[in-house]
Amino acid sequence: MIPHDILTLYSAKMIEYGIAIVFLLLFIPFWKYVQGPSAAAVPAHPRVRQPATTGADWFPIPLGLLFHRGHAWARPEPDGLVTVGLDGFAAKLVGPFAAVALPQVGTAIGQGERAWRLVAGDGRAVEMLSPLDGTIAEINADLARTPDAAHVDPYGRGWLFRVRPQRFRANSTNLLSGATARRWMDEAVAGLQRTLSPELGALAQDGGLPLTGMARVIEPDHWDTLARTHLLTEDKEEANA
Amino acid sequence: MTSTTARALPSGGWVTDKIFLGLPFAGYLKSLATPGNFAAGLIMAVGIPVIVYRFAYGLGASTNLSQTNPWGIWIGFDMLAGVALAAGGYTIATSVYIFGLKEYHPIVRPAILTGFLGYLFAVLGLCADLGRPWNLPVPLFISWGGPSVMFEIAWCVVLYLTVLGLEFLPPVFEWLGWKKALVLATKATIGLTIVGLMLSTLHQSSLGGLFLMAPTKLHPLWYSPFIPAYFFISSIAAGLSMVIVESGLSHRAFKNRIDHHVNLDKLVVGLARGASIVLFAYFFLKLQGVVDGGRWALLATGYGYWFLVEILGFALLPSLVFAYAARRAKVTLIRWTAAWTVLGIIVNRLNVSVIALNWNSPDRYIPNWMEVMVSITLVTLGISAFRWIVNRMPVLNEHELSGIRGS
Numbered sequence: 001m002i003p004h005d006i007l008t009l010y011s012a013k014m015i016e017y018g019i020a021i022v023f024l025l026l027f028i029p030f031w032k033y034v035q036g037p038s039a040a041a042v043p044a045h046p047r048v049r050q051p052a053t054t055g056a057d058w059f060p061i062p063l064g065l066l067f068h069r070g071h072a073w074a075r076p077e078p079d080g081l082v083t084v085g086l087d088g089f090a091a092k093l094v095g096p097f098a099a100v101a102l103p104q105v106g107t108a109i110g111q112g113e114r115a116w117r118l119v120a121g122d123g124r125a126v127e128m129l130s131p132l133d134g135t136i137a138e139i140n141a142d143l144a145r146t147p148d149a150a151h152v153d154p155y156g157r158g159w160l161f162r163v164r165p166q167r168f169r170a171n172s173t174n175l176l177s178g179a180t181a182r183r184w185m186d187e188a189v190a191g192l193q194r195t196l197s198p199e200l201g202a203l204a205q206d207g208g209l210p211l212t213g214m215a216r217v218i219e220p221d222h223w224d225t226l227a228r229t230h231l232l233t234e235d236k237e238e239a240n241a
Numbered sequence: 242m243t244s245t246t247a248r249a250l251p252s253g254g255w256v257t258d259k260i261f262l263g264l265p266f267a268g269y270l271k272s273l274a275t276p277g278n279f280a281a282g283l284i285m286a287v288g289i290p291v292i293v294y295r296f297a298y299g300l301g302a303s304t305n306l307s308q309t310n311p312w313g314i315w316i317g318f319d320m321l322a323g324v325a326l327a328a329g330g331y332t333i334a335t336s337v338y339i340f341g342l343k344e345y346h347p348i349v350r351p352a353i354l355t356g357f358l359g360y361l362f363a364v365l366g367l368c369a370d371l372g373r374p375w376n377l378p379v380p381l382f383i384s385w386g387g388p389s390v391m392f393e394i395a396w397c398v399v400l401y402l403t404v405l406g407l408e409f410l411p412p413v414f415e416w417l418g419w420k421k422a423l424v425l426a427t428k429a430t431i432g433l434t435i436v437g438l439m440l441s442t443l444h445q446s447s448l449g450g451l452f453l454m455a456p457t458k459l460h461p462l463w464y465s466p467f468i469p470a471y472f473f474i475s476s477i478a479a480g481l482s483m484v485i486v487e488s489g490l491s492h493r494a495f496k497n498r499i500d501h502h503v504n505l506d507k508l509v510v511g512l513a514r515g516a517s518i519v520l521f522a523y524f525f526l527k528l529q530g531v532v533d534g535g536r537w538a539l540l541a542t543g544y545g546y547w548f549l550v551e552i553l554g555f556a557l558l559p560s561l562v563f564a565y566a567a568r569r570a571k572v573t574l575i576r577w578t579a580a581w582t583v584l585g586i587i588v589n590r591l592n593v594s595v596i597a598l599n600w601n602s603p604d605r606y607i608p609n610w611m612e613v614m615v616s617i618t619l620v621t622l623g624i625s626a627f628r629w630i631v632n633r634m635p636v637l638n639e640h641e642l643s644g645i646r647g648s
Binding site: 012015016019020022023027030031033034035036133166167168169170171173187 | 525
């Protein structure tokens, strides 16, 4: 036992009880403070009510497509190639397009790496991520003449290119389909709603399709930055359009 | 390119798909040439021969341990700190499966994997520390020492490591595509979580209980009859903080694999709330230990100042910062505070087992470079194993087994 000349056993016990009481008295306000409403729980725009429709209602998930979280889709074809396009969310977020800058045939692309650019009417461009590894086998030449096809019909004639896959089975473990993809799309739309203006929120409640060029409606001056955030290409400087 | 049936995915064989990430072997080897792998390889190139040297020539040749200081950083850092920081497995699994906090389900798998690897490499560190590790089965199976705390810890850690391994089976079976086994393993989850919680409660506290046997060796400010409770309670804060740190790093390193529909920031805020409350209570319990032993006078010594740094700087301060950051949803601040708390737990375990142990002995222990190298190597091996598994198995996201991807 360490000798001490100030405290007796009784006074030590008194201090112990004192600390216990102080702890309990402090714990109550501390608990309330910690459990209090956080900024994350408070909606950025209280006026925006929950939408009547979900993200997957706005942007349906077509059967047979695998989705990358950067809002691109991939579809394995009978000939062994994989067709790639952008999804309805990306189309409505950035479109209409003045141009779609595609990689050349023979270019190697990697899953999660920047592969093509969407160029808007004001000349600003947003890059998008490839959903798989492989080599470009064919590009959609029609997009050079009618780039807005990727905006109007992203799952049909607006396809971007076909890829000779390098390891598609392994790549597909990072892609989404079915209910998982619908849940992800719901969250993608909810993420956009957290940043949007009350005007677009009102549109959402109407149950109608979202505006074309949503990013420009939400952030007129920095729409490209907003778009990159949602297309997961925000951490790299914009390539020259 | 061979033709395939409609919608079928091109396959390169089981080993290519499952082990080499779909790449041909040469391509896979080429993909390993990254700066991170180079650094890990460099550490292992030095560390593994050192481990071999330790087993070939013994503790005397490879460590600064002695009869006076038989426990070094392999016990203080690898075992005590490693086990505390691996507590995320039982804290998160218990929160989700026992307390019903289902929103934390997306972080159960990484937490259990971190726990499993933490325990595995803690046991490997222990094997390096034991003079004759090949005799480990003796206390476990042959010559039981029922009254010994060490006996309880040995059995508890072995059993819990097994439980963690079983708890991690669902992602392994998903990876292998074994649907029936997956169903069975998933059904066992609740039972395994209960057993895991019981075992963790036992050995997290028993690791502190070891020091009840050393009242004359451990500095009075750290020695307390409450030390088992200190170890257990601080392990909860350690586990929560480690999960916050691990999830932040994983979401940077494995951007392609994360489930983006999960609002991780919200979960991190919740974990910070928990860690804040636990650390707040832990700080007051530490104060009680000082009062109970009548140690006030010792606070004004060198060891006393270091003790104050530990309880004020590494317990009270992170508790308050966690509270502030959670209330304001400052996720970056929460992550830094969690890293600070992890450091604080390591400091606490090293204080108890190395720095404040034999504090009045003239023979002070300072680890030599080989001891430090072995510890760094074990941590590197743990991180590499984590990366290897996460790159292959559904740990950061859960997939549907059926559907377009096939099995």
